[in-house]
Amino acid sequence: MITYAYYPGCVAQESGKELDNATKFIAKKLDINLIPMPEASCCGGGVIDGFDRNLKLFINGRTLALAEKGGLDIMTICNTCTLTLSEVNEELINNPESMEKTNEYLAKIGLKYSGKVKVKHILYAIRDDIGFDKLKEKVLKSLKGINIAPFYGCHILRPSSVVKFDDVENPRGFEELIKALGGEPVSYARRTKCCGFQTILVNEATSTSLAGNAIYEAQENNADVMVTPCPLCHLSLDTYQTVAAKNINKKLSLPVLHLPQLIGITLGGDYAEMGFSRHNISLKSVMAKIRQNKI
Amino acid sequence: MEFKVRACRFNPEVDKKPYYKEYTIEDYPGMTVLNALIKVKSELDGTLSFRRSCRSAICGSCAMKINGISKLACKTQVGPEIEKFGIINVGPLANMPVIRDLIVDQESFFDKIKEIKPYLLGQREDEAYNGFHVLKEGEKISQPVYYKSEFQNLTGNNDTPNCILCECCYSECGGVVGNPGYLGPAALAKLYRYSEDPRDNDKNGSRLVNGSKADGMWDCVHCQACEEFCPKGVSPVKSIVKLHERTIKNSITFSAGSKHVVSIAKSIRKTGRLDEIKVAFDSVGISGLINNLPMILGAGLKGKIPPLRLKLIKDMEDIRLAYKELDLEGK
Numbered sequence: 232m233i234t235y236a237y238y239p240g241c242v243a244q245e246s247g248k249e250l251d252n253a254t255k256f257i258a259k260k261l262d263i264n265l266i267p268m269p270e271a272s273c274c275g276g277g278v279i280d281g282f283d284r285n286l287k288l289f290i291n292g293r294t295l296a297l298a299e300k301g302g303l304d305i306m307t308i309c310n311t312c313t314l315t316l317s318e319v320n321e322e323l324i325n326n327p328e329s330m331e332k333t334n335e336y337l338a339k340i341g342l343k344y345s346g347k348v349k350v351k352h353i354l355y356a357i358r359d360d361i362g363f364d365k366l367k368e369k370v371l372k373s374l375k376g377i378n379i380a381p382f383y384g385c386h387i388l389r390p391s392s393v394v395k396f397d398d399v400e401n402p403r404g405f406e407e408l409i410k411a412l413g414g415e416p417v418s419y420a421r422r423t424k425c426c427g428f429q430t431i432l433v434n435e436a437t438s439t440s441l442a443g444n445a446i447y448e449a450q451e452n453n454a455d456v457m458v459t460p461c462p463l464c465h466l467s468l469d470t471y472q473t474v475a476a477k478n479i480n481k482k483l484s485l486p487v488l489h490l491p492q493l494i495g496i497t498l499g500g501d502y503a504e505m506g507f508s509r510h511n512i513s514l515k516s517v518m519a520k521i522r523q524n525k526i
Numbered sequence: 527m528e529f530k531v532r533a534c535r536f537n538p539e540v541d542k543k544p545y546y547k548e549y550t551i552e553d554y555p556g557m558t559v560l561n562a563l564i565k566v567k568s569e570l571d572g573t574l575s576f577r578r579s580c581r582s583a584i585c586g587s588c589a590m591k592i593n594g595i596s597k598l599a600c601k602t603q604v605g606p607e608i609e610k611f612g613i614i615n616v617g618p619l620a621n622m623p624v625i626r627d628l629i630v631d632q633e634s635f636f637d638k639i640k641e642i643k644p645y646l647l648g649q650r651e652d653e654a655y656n657g658f659h660v661l662k663e664g665e666k667i668s669q670p671v672y673y674k675s676e677f678q679n680l681t682g683n684n685d686t687p688n689c690i691l692c693e694c695c696y697s698e699c700g701g702v703v704g705n706p707g708y709l710g711p712a713a714l715a716k717l718y719r720y721s722e723d724p725r726d727n728d729k730n731g732s733r734l735v736n737g738s739k740a741d742g743m744w745d746c747v748h749c750q751a752c753e754e755f756c757p758k759g760v761s762p763v764k765s766i767v768k769l770h771e772r773t774i775k776n777s778i779t780f781s782a783g784s785k786h787v788v789s790i791a792k793s794i795r796k797t798g799r800l801d802e803i804k805v806a807f808d809s810v811g812i813s814g815l816i817n818n819l820p821m822i823l824g825a826g827l828k829g830k831i832p833p834l835r836l837k838l839i840k841d842m843e844d845i846r847l848a849y850k851e852l853d854l855e856g857k
Contacts (some may be wrong), residue, residue: 241800245823245832269840272798275790277748281770282791282854289848290794314750332561336851338846389750390761399754400595401610420594425749432809433783434745435818437704441747444703464663470830472820509828 233360235306235351237265238316240462241273243308246470247462249506253491254308254353256505260369261361262496265306270297272450274315277386277429279412285332291319292333296344304349306356308491312462314386316350317393352387352406354460354490355396358404358422371499373413373526377517379493380417380449380485381405381459384464399423408490412497413524421445426459426467429440436478442467443475446485456517469511473525486514496521527553531562533574534591534617536624544617544624547571553604559614560588560599563628570833572784576616576628583757586692590628591617596694598757618688621706635696637740642717642737648727685766686719686759694764695752707741711752711762721772734773743769744783773825782809791857795849798839802832 243251258265271294285392295314298305307313323330324346324503337343351359357366383405391399402423406416424445427438446468449457459465465476476483492505496518507514527549536544549566560578567574576588581600588599593611596619607614622630695711696702702710709717714737720726721733737743746766746799753761774784789808793801807815815822825831849855 241684242802244799245802246830270844272789272845273800275794275798278767278770278787279794281767281787282857283852284771285769285852286550286848286854287854288792290845293844293848336848339851340841340847344791359645385749385751389754391754393556398610400593424703425747425751427700427704429748430701430745430783432705432806432814433781434705434740437701437708437745437747441700441704464716470825471821473824474818485694509830510830511824511830 232264232483233262233263234266234303235356236268236301236303236348238268238271238294238298238305238307238311238312240309241276242306242466244308247294247465247489250465250489250491253489253495253505255272255502256500257491257494261357261366263361264357266301266303267295268294274312277311277315279315280283280485286320288314288319288329288333289336291316292323292337292344293340293342295320295323295348295350296337296342298348299344300342304351306351306353308353308460308489309463310352310384310386311463313350313352313465313500314394320346320348320350321393352394352396352460354387354404354408357494358408363407366408366494370412370497370526372497372521373524374409374415374493374497375413375437375524375526377414377521378417378453378455379409379414380419380452380454381409381422382426382445382457382459382464382468382487383423384459384461385423387460389408403421406459409458409493412494413526414493417449417452419445419448419452419454421448426461426464428463431471435474438467439471439475439478442471442482443479443483446472446475446483446487447479447481450483450485454485455520456493456514457485457487458490458493459487462489465489472512484512486510486512486517488514504510527608529553529604529614531561531616533565533566534629534766535574535627536618538624538628547574553608553722555605557604558600559592559597559602559604559607559616561618562604562614563599567834569720574628584690586687586690587620589692589694589697589757591615591619591697596620596697597757598692598694601757617747619693621702621710621844622693630693632693634706635691635693635710635712638713639691641709642713642720642733644716644720646720646726647733648729669726678791685758685760686715686762688717689756689760690758692757694755694757695760698751698755700747700749700751701745704739704747705745706730708745710740711746711766712770714746715760715762715765717743718769720773721769730785731778733774734769734776737769738773738784740780742781743773744781744786782814785809788857791854795854798801798845799836801836803834 409416427441431438547647577588579585583601701708786809
């Protein structure tokens, strides 16, 4: 059994609870021990350094120090949390001045950070620490015949000097996972582009046109379903899909899954356990297609 | 070894839409994509059009899409591209109209550079030497002297002056894809560079105010593509985030973007968490929420509405102390 300090991020504990539930479901099935971090704070949503760069270091340095105190690496399920924690980790490890300043604050709350923690997104934690071959062995319901469009999003890939999980120009991790689950990965150009979430409350037209065009391209490439490793992308792609369709003046109707939900289906999770009723775009048709698979 | 170059061809005066043409050529050790294109043009097809000049990654002329990513053709070797993609696909940069084949119209890009006023504004009031004058006998030309730390400030985050205006960042920018009017990474990085320059006499903060307007710094989608794909190692997104910080610290908070960031910071100070409802309300106001009422109601019916009152994280006083230590308590 592999153990991680579990950092779900805010959205998976609030509007995106289905992601947290699906993650806990697959963790049990894959013998992953997730240690909760009730003291951990929000990472700052990828924009907190726009308020104060030192605040980003302090609050995320604290989260890293909490994991280090427990002797654990952190597992994330959100791209933006992954990038923010990784950026701070890199900064603290490579910049002694930042480490000293952060540790001065941490000392006042009884913590210390020395740079031992690794931050792993669940997609790459499964690939590297469990292995897609082992995952394949546990599949109870194959995704055979299902065209699945992987939507990587930005912060799991870029900047590659900080998040070093995959080849930023031609990532394969997501596709390999889909193949291990028996599905057919859909190839489309916007799989590594931006969903626009960071400006959804600032410039909705910009934001939804990015999400909408990614969905449209996946649809045009015969995707049955889209999958994302990030709850922020999920909000843009699923919750805002109807708004996006109106904005780009295209017919959009593509169900969007969280990555752990996709794995959860194959490990025996049902409609309720995966929280599909919380999605904007219905999953009934794709689930019916999956149910037809014998294995 | 023989390999294929698949080039996007388009002459708007003749062609209805772009098409691709393939050329087979022989490589040699260290061959760059620009070498390959020059070989195609000189030996196989003289009509293939592309910009090029220095061949040393200094002029920025030969930026183009190579296997889907904006790169300098002169800095990109054929070998690794063939190893990864099996072919050299070349196309014009994105986010700008095509003039012909691999040549784009750069006017919109340079208009945006001009818009941020990429020069020092006015003169410092405390400057002893004010304007041109005839040197008196024995007077020497005075040069401004800057200490190292101050000199670093002159150039923003040190890397911005390395920008060669090649447009790779502009071509990859998610913000420009979504909003063609957005200033884009190169212009905003320059805006930051000048806003930090102690020689700049921007008396009323016009750079930060203008940069905060629609299509400005708050339209950055934080996709990190500008940093990732800059061939000169510049990180425009980091400059943009520093612009955000500088703008908020100067209390220029009329834009939805700045309200959004301040609200997130307040939410963490109060609860340790991101209060999705409060942040949405603070960012777009009641009218913004009303505009999206059907979407909000739809999400609510499906149980997607976050809790109205958030449970504080454990040891919340640790977070309050972080704000106190940084003198951010009342901000």
